[in-house]
Amino acid sequence: MEPIEQKSFVNTAVIIGVIFGVTYSIVNVISLTIGVNSGAVGVGSILFFCFMCCAFAILPGLLANRFYIHEIKTAVEIGKGALIGLTAGLIFGVVFGFFDNVVWRLFGVDTEALTLEYMLLMFENLNIDDPNMRDEMMSSTSGSRTFSLFLNVLVAGLLNVLSGMAGAAIFSKPYEDKEI
Amino acid sequence: MEKSLAVLKNSSFIKPWLILFGTTGFIFLFSTGFYWVEAGWLTETARQFFSTVCHQFSWRTFAPHDIHMAVCSRCFGIYSGLFVGAVLSPVFFMFGRWWLNYTILFAGIALLLNIADFSGNFIGLWTNTLYSRLITGLLLGLSASMFIVSAILKQIKS
Numbered sequence: 001m002e003p004i005e006q007k008s009f010v011n012t013a014v015i016i017g018v019i020f021g022v023t024y025s026i027v028n029v030i031s032l033t034i035g036v037n038s039g040a041v042g043v044g045s046i047l048f049f050c051f052m053c054c055a056f057a058i059l060p061g062l063l064a065n066r067f068y069i070h071e072i073k074t075a076v077e078i079g080k081g082a083l084i085g086l087t088a089g090l091i092f093g094v095v096f097g098f099f100d101n102v103v104w105r106l107f108g109v110d111t112e113a114l115t116l117e118y119m120l121l122m123f124e125n126l127n128i129d130d131p132n133m134r135d136e137m138m139s140s141t142s143g144s145r146t147f148s149l150f151l152n153v154l155v156a157g158l159l160n161v162l163s164g165m166a167g168a169a170i171f172s173k174p175y176e177d178k179e180i
Numbered sequence: 181m182e183k184s185l186a187v188l189k190n191s192s193f194i195k196p197w198l199i200l201f202g203t204t205g206f207i208f209l210f211s212t213g214f215y216w217v218e219a220g221w222l223t224e225t226a227r228q229f230f231s232t233v234c235h236q237f238s239w240r241t242f243a244p245h246d247i248h249m250a251v252c253s254r255c256f257g258i259y260s261g262l263f264v265g266a267v268l269s270p271v272f273f274m275f276g277r278w279w280l281n282y283t284i285l286f287a288g289i290a291l292l293l294n295i296a297d298f299s300g301n302f303i304g305l306w307t308n309t310l311y312s313r314l315i316t317g318l319l320l321g322l323s324a325s326m327f328i329v330s331a332i333l334k335q336i337k338s
Contacts, residue, residue: 053232053233054233057232057233075335077192077196077335078196078331078332079195079196079199082196082199082200082203147228148228148231151225151228151229151231152228152231154229155207155229155230155232155233156232158203158206158207159233161199161203162203162204162262162324162328165196165199165200165328166324166327166328166331168331169327169328169330169331169332169334170331172331172335176334176335
């Protein structure tokens with residue numbers, strides 16, 4: 001077996017997962033704080049969060065595959081791409097959850113309360129008036145944090161299995177014969 | 181047809197396809213919020229599962245049996261599309277291979293449709309509905325799944 005085939009994907013997946021977990025958490029808190037403090041929560045920030053939420057959730061799997069494939073310069077099987085995505089996604093979920101629930105609290109930032117405040121301000125600015133909205137928002141942030149964190153890690157892992165498969169398909173193309 | 185069946189029976193196809201099928205099936209099942217079971221704790225668990233990736237606003241979510249699903253209608257469309265695509269792609273493959281080279285194009289068009297649906301509503305050109313969001317999401321999920329299956333099939337050297 002050639003040495004290049006033995007190169008593990010774990011390093012790449014872990015590094016990408018950690019980078020994205022930390023970056024997402026920092027960008028999230030900074031954006032929420034700017035929005036809440038300025039009071040200017042509106043169209044721009046909705047678009048920003050719509051992109052950020054989905055993109056950050058699936059990018060670790062995609063990019064971990066991209067960097068791994070470019071490192072080994074060989075096409076990766078879709079199944080292995082899924083595994084790379086899963087690893088990157090789980091690490092991303094754990095790091096993000098750790099930052100959200102532990103690190104920011106050291107600085108006195110409650111991300112859950114900040115998000116709630118941000119959302120309510122957003123609806124106020126967009127003139128969306130629903131008496132049940134506040135109750136619904138409050139109930140959505142209740143529940144066990146540990147269990148919620150576990151579920152969030154799981155969903156990050158599963159979504160990145162899919163993005164990992166897509167990533168392996170996209171980034172392996174230059175290195176494989178495209179004919180069936 | 182026999183040649184296609186031989187490809188589908190290949191373990192190089194079955195293993196990654198099973199991963200796709202299992203993952204999308206699991207996500208799809210949770211995205212429904214288990215409304216047919218009518219068990220509050222299960223629905224709440226499903227809602228917590230997606231809490232970081234979907235806004236879950238009740239007015240943008242289907243509520244069969246008066247129980248809100250765990251995700252909004254667009255997300256539900258995407259997740260169900262992914263699952264349906266994983267199931268149907270091998271069937272499509274048995275009847276023809278022409279689509280294998282166009283899946284990325286389908287995905288691009290579906291993504292643009294979603295952006296158009298979202299943007300048109302946002303700038304006030306039209307008001308999108310639960311069903312318009314469901315259908316555009318469904319197309320995106322379906323095309324994404326077909327893209328992954330086509331990539332698996334392309335990797336099998338016949």
